[in-house]
Amino acid sequence: MATPRNAVRVAGATLLATALLAATPAGAITSENLARLRQDSQFTTEENLRANFDAEDFSVAIADITPTTTPQGAIVSGGLENLAVFGLSSVDSSFTRFTLQPGAHNLAHTHPTASETLFSISGTMDVFFVEANETPRLVQSVLGPESVTVFPEGLIHGERCISDEPCEFISFFNTGDPGVVTVSERFCDLNEEARAAGLFLPQDQVNAICNGLGDNPAPNQPENGQRVLNDGPAPAVLAAQATPTPTPTPARRNNNRRNRRGNNGRSRGRGRRSRRS
Template identity: 30%
Template structure:
């Protein structure tokens, strides 16, 4: 399988000017913000090298996300932006989820993706994206990305209008929580044994 090339870095540089327009983080009143008990930062504080691991390597066997959020990159504190690198092997999916604190702007670097989101009227907005296409997922709406291609992997970069957009998996939040199975069965108009089978499948 072909390695991931330095095209990713070219995309990241150009993508930097296309930050999500509306940020959900509070404005700061200084050039940058430092963590408590930190003084006089150097350039290392504003540098993140965690994405180097995917350069000139093959795609993973399963869908993989490499994040550059406040948790991984403290230099983002107060900057209202973060990234995620999304690697999609053939037939893989980024399952239904939301980002409660930011919109997501996705850019397909290679391959193709079927993407979509559902708004609060339950309308589905779905699109097939080719290499070079972009798609915006509105803040806090349920969405997904799927590589339906049977021969070619896909690579995408997502930018968020928050240093900590958060990710909440719909399936895990519902079926891997401690919500009483009877409540789940009533909510989905099904039986407790079906709920148990779904829960078991998610744990596997």
């Protein structure tokens, strides 16, 4: 049932249409009258939506968008959140322009509602995505200048600059609102017990790791696995590294293996545990 407001609009449009048709010969509605009919309609057309934008709204200078920067690089994003024209159903797209310094990472992340097409401008990158749990595998390749790769919708992916020169690229998304979930940041939003279970480490060590996370783009990861921030290792990370990790007893280590099998949905590990208990 139509609301009073919609009923008024429909009645108004009907009266306007009747008046226009009476004032013009049959089948001779002018383009001006047709435009008035469309404007007064209860339905909004793409044409009417586009009429809300000036000509300059359909183009954008990337230099005019405020970037997110770290010493490791810069991120410039354009989409529905800051450029409304990208939300039109006839446009429905967005983009991100990245600069990564040599060795820097675009942290592993997902786009919940979009696939991504990445166009490399300069530099050489290590790019990857991870398949879903049902068919786990890492899809990894090296991308040089003027090359293209794709990341399927919703899958974890990322890039690392492996050249001696900065890496620059532009990513295009098939929606104006792709969303982004940075894996490390959102993982650290979990409660302490869930984080510790996810990394199979004591809670204090996982808390120290999460407290020491840097910004994105992030620095390179040295071979020894030590997390390096802009001015050296974070104090919280150093403290975690200085804390000895208890060595599991053989029995505990076997239990850990059984737990992993149980988490994979295999009842065999649970059966063994129940027989020994």
